Amino acid sequence: MVCQRFLILLIFIVMPTKPSLYQKLNQSLPKLFFLLILFCSHCAFRPSGNLGHYNSYFPHENLPNPIPKGKIRATFLGTTSILLDDGETQIITDAFFSRPSLWKTAFSKIESDPSTVQSVITKAKIDRLRAIFVCHSHYDHVMDAPLVAKQTKAKLFGSSSTLNVGLGGDLSPNQMEKFQPGKPVQIGKFTITVLESKHTPPFRIFGKTNATDPNHPNIESPLSQPIKATDYIEGGTFDFFIQHGKNKILIKSSTNFVEGALDKIQVDVLFLGIAQLSLQPVSFQDTFYKQTVQTTKPKLLIPIHWDNFFKPLSEPLEPNLQLGDDFESNMKYILKQTEKDKVEVQLLQGFETIDLF
Numbered sequence: 001m002v003c004q005r006f007l008i009l010l011i012f013i014v015m016p017t018k019p020s021l022y023q024k025l026n027q028s029l030p031k032l033f034f035l036l037i038l039f040c041s042h043c044a045f046r047p048s049g050n051l052g053h054y055n056s057y058f059p060h061e062n063l064p065n066p067i068p069k070g071k072i073r074a075t076f077l078g079t080t081s082i083l084l085d086d087g088e089t090q091i092i093t094d095a096f097f098s099r100p101s102l103w104k105t106a107f108s109k110i111e112s113d114p115s116t117v118q119s120v121i122t123k124a125k126i127d128r129l130r131a132i133f134v135c136h137s138h139y140d141h142v143m144d145a146p147l148v149a150k151q152t153k154a155k156l157f158g159s160s161s162t163l164n165v166g167l168g169g170d171l172s173p174n175q176m177e178k179f180q181p182g183k184p185v186q187i188g189k190f191t192i193t194v195l196e197s198k199h200t201p202p203f204r205i206f207g208k209t210n211a212t213d214p215n216h217p218n219i220e221s222p223l224s225q226p227i228k229a230t231d232y233i234e235g236g237t238f239d240f241f242i243q244h245g246k247n248k249i250l251i252k253s254s255t256n257f258v259e260g261a262l263d264k265i266q267v268d269v270l271f272l273g274i275a276q277l278s279l280q281p282v283s284f285q286d287t288f289y290k291q292t293v294q295t296t297k298p299k300l301l302i303p304i305h306w307d308n309f310f311k312p313l314s315e316p317l318e319p320n321l322q323l324g325d326d327f328e329s330n331m332k333y334i335l336k337q338t339e340k341d342k343v344e345v346q347l348l349q350g351f352e353t354i355d356l357f
């Protein structure tokens with residue numbers, strides 16, 4: 001709507017008003033071109049949806065403290081960072097908290113911000129963290145994991161690429177463990193099984209793509225910050241199947257799937273990455289939904305990786321930018337499908353918590 005108003009304003013600014021129309025129009029062309037670019041950027045850097053439309057999907061609850069016995073509490077910390085806490089043990093995925101600005105990410109080297117990371121650790125009450133599981137080694141997942149591991153003494157679990165980010169962050173090899181997909185890992189009462197998965201299909205912005213170079217699929221040596229965002233190579237993508245007593249959770253960060261990989265898995269709660277879902281062909285969207293939600297049959301689905309991670313966590317989360325996503329259409333698709341399948345959907349704001357069981 002705002003974009004439309006902006007466009008009308010531009011037309012008024014550049015419209016010739018006197019009879020010598022063609023001459024005027026000719027003079028106006030450079031101005032028109034400039035304003036058109038301004039208009040396009042104005043729209044591209046706006047959130048791709050309005051959270052106000054989804055108010056009823058946020059729990060807006062004040063949960064009791066300490067966590068009641070038998071409950072598992074999840075706290076959403078933006079992108080695909082999810083803190084799980086059973087009152088005794090905490091585990092987290094990714095732990096990406098620094099969230100450098102778009103400008104900084106695009107034009108300079110980036111690094112973890114210790115004071116931001118510490119403030120998130122304090123605000124989210126991360127004080128019993130035992131393990132960090134990193135879903136892949138792009139910067140918006142792995143960048144802060146070594147620092148969070150250092151500050152909390154938690155163990156870092158990841159691919160060989162993630163462990164190279166850990167080594168570059170001076171993390172001791174004793175504090176790291178390489179993923180062994182399919183082999184369960186016990187952390188307190190949590191049993192985590194790492195599953196091979198697939199990254200969201202690559203995209204291109206301003207001529208740059210995030211596709212993995214097949215000749216360099218991994219981070220091969222210790223990666224020290226500060227470093228360019230593009231130096232964080234994917235290094236494989238993984239899902240996390242988490243069991244706690246009789247309760248089952250799947251955390252799936254990327255919007256993609258390995259055909260049949262979840263066939264033997266059913267869960268109570270599915271954290272589902274929805275970034276760029278509606279930008280894919282309809283056939284992809286349908287197969288993705290079938291291979292994830294319809295296969296694992298969750299009672300509750302919590303969309304993740306929907307927020308603009310160029311904004312700090314200290315501010316309310318906003319949907320991804322129009323530049324690379326369409327939150328409104330992603331949610332429309334998910335809500336339409338889950339309504340048919342009678343799956344409950346909940347969204348979480350930054351630092352918002354929910355008792356899953």
Ligand SMILES: [Zn+2]
Binds near residue numbers: 136138199234
């Ligand atoms: Zn990625």
